[in-house]
Amino acid sequence: MSRRRALGLAAFFAAVAGIVGGNRVPTHSVAQESGTKVPFDHAIHAGQYDMPCLGCHVYAASSPSAGLPSVRKCMGCHKFIAKDKPGVQALAALFEQGQPPRWVRVTRLPDFIYFSHRMHVRSKVACSDCHGEVKAMHMVVPAAQLTMGRCLGCHGERNATVDCIVCHK
Numbered sequence: 001m002s003r004r005r006a007l008g009l010a011a012f013f014a015a016v017a018g019i020v021g022g023n024r025v026p027t028h029s030v031a032q033e034s035g036t037k038v039p040f041d042h043a044i045h046a047g048q049y050d051m052p053c054l055g056c057h058v059y060a061a062s063s064p065s066a067g068l069p070s071v072r073k074c075m076g077c078h079k080f081i082a083k084d085k086p087g088v089q090a091l092a093a094l095f096e097q098g099q100p101p102r103w104v105r106v107t108r109l110p111d112f113i114y115f116s117h118r119m120h121v122r123s124k125v126a127c128s129d130c131h132g133e134v135k136a137m138h139m140v141v142p143a144a145q146l147t148m149g150r151c152l153g154c155h156g157e158r159n160a161t162v163d164c165i166v167c168h169k
């Protein structure tokens, strides 16, 4: 594994650890110990500029988790783009300090449920079927509760499994 990739992965796992470890703030932004916040707007990136979901959530087709982009990935563009925006300056400061962002988690199933993005993305279930129109969201909000009824409703329609032990650990 190259050093670059190792760093990217480290940032990714640190980001996940940040989510799991709490330190939640009531906004969907990047926060840091110092309190710096970096807004992230899907309506600009995925909406206005039409960036593909899988370009940032790169694990969604191959793993249980969709994954979140590293700051390095953001900086690939923001070394050059919108450098005068305060949000981008805060982002650059995080990057320089080697601080992984702590993203606020929005969608969360109970621990006793097994869920994987992989089969869903491969079976061409749209992100929006579960997450709503993220493209239009300035801040990600849960579109609808992902209850068992919701899972089973679609599984029934799409001839997917309704066997208890497939979803229940």
Ligand code: HEC
Binding pocket: 028, 029, 040, 041, 042, 045, 046, 051, 052, 053, 054, 055, 056, 057, 068, 069, 103, 104, 105, 106, 107, 108, 127, 128, 131, 134, 135, 139, 140
């Ligand atoms: C430029 C990178 C980028 C692109 C493109 C992008 N996202 Fe994201 N996404 C992020 C970041 C960063 C976060 C964490 C911050 C946040 O919640 O806004 C995130 C968070 C999310 C979340 C919230 C996850 C949770 O905690 O529940 C969902 C859902 C999501 N993205 C779906 C999508 C979908 C669907 C698309 C395509 C329409 C998309 N994203 C395109 C970077 C991106």
Ligand code: HEC
Binding pocket: 038, 039, 040, 041, 044, 045, 049, 051, 069, 070, 071, 073, 074, 075, 076, 077, 078, 081, 082, 085, 086, 087, 088, 091
């Ligand atoms: C593929 C290139 C690309 C990537 C990757 C990217 N951005 Fe952007 N970002 C843009 C563009 C284009 C704009 C709009 C610039 C403008 O309108 O002036 C933008 C705007 C922004 C802004 C300014 C919003 C405002 O108007 O105040 C912030 C903050 C930002 N991005 C954060 C991020 C973060 C955080 C990430 C990584 C999760 C990220 N960006 C990844 C291209 C990118």
Ligand code: HEC
Binding pocket: 053, 054, 057, 060, 064, 065, 066, 067, 068, 107, 108, 109, 110, 115, 117, 120, 121, 125, 126, 127, 128, 129, 130, 131, 146
């Ligand atoms: C069948 C419903 C479903 C579909 C389709 C789906 N998701 Fe998810 N997504 C979820 C659930 C449920 C969670 C929370 C999982 C958990 O709590 O373990 C989640 C979590 C996430 C997260 C949080 C971080 C992570 O690593 O998992 C992101 C980002 C995300 N989804 C993006 C996407 C994108 C992008 C797509 C389309 C390529 C997509 N999702 C398609 C149901 C779905």
Ligand code: HEC
Binding pocket: 109, 113, 114, 115, 116, 119, 120, 123, 125, 129, 130, 146, 147, 148, 150, 151, 152, 154, 155, 158, 159, 160, 161, 166, 167
């Ligand atoms: C909008 C439709 C839709 C929704 C909502 C949905 N699923 Fe699915 N699910 C599918 C499809 C389609 C498949 C793939 C069936 C196949 O090709 O075998 C699938 C497959 C699965 C699998 C089997 C994966 C494997 O290893 O074979 C699990 C587990 C699963 N879903 C869990 C869930 C859970 C948990 C929820 C609710 C949080 C959910 N799904 C919501 C459509 C959906």
Ligand code: HEC
Binding pocket: 109, 110, 113, 146, 147, 148, 149, 151, 152, 155, 161, 162, 163, 164, 165, 166, 167, 168
């Ligand atoms: C497609 C995935 C899926 C299948 C199949 C499934 N469940 Fe669930 N189940 C869930 C999800 C997601 C939750 C958590 C959300 C909720 O409570 O609605 C849940 C919650 C539950 C709960 C509530 C647990 C609690 O403590 O709140 C019970 C009881 C339950 N399921 C029983 C069953 C039984 C029995 C079967 C088989 C007949 C089954 N489930 C099949 C996804 C599934």
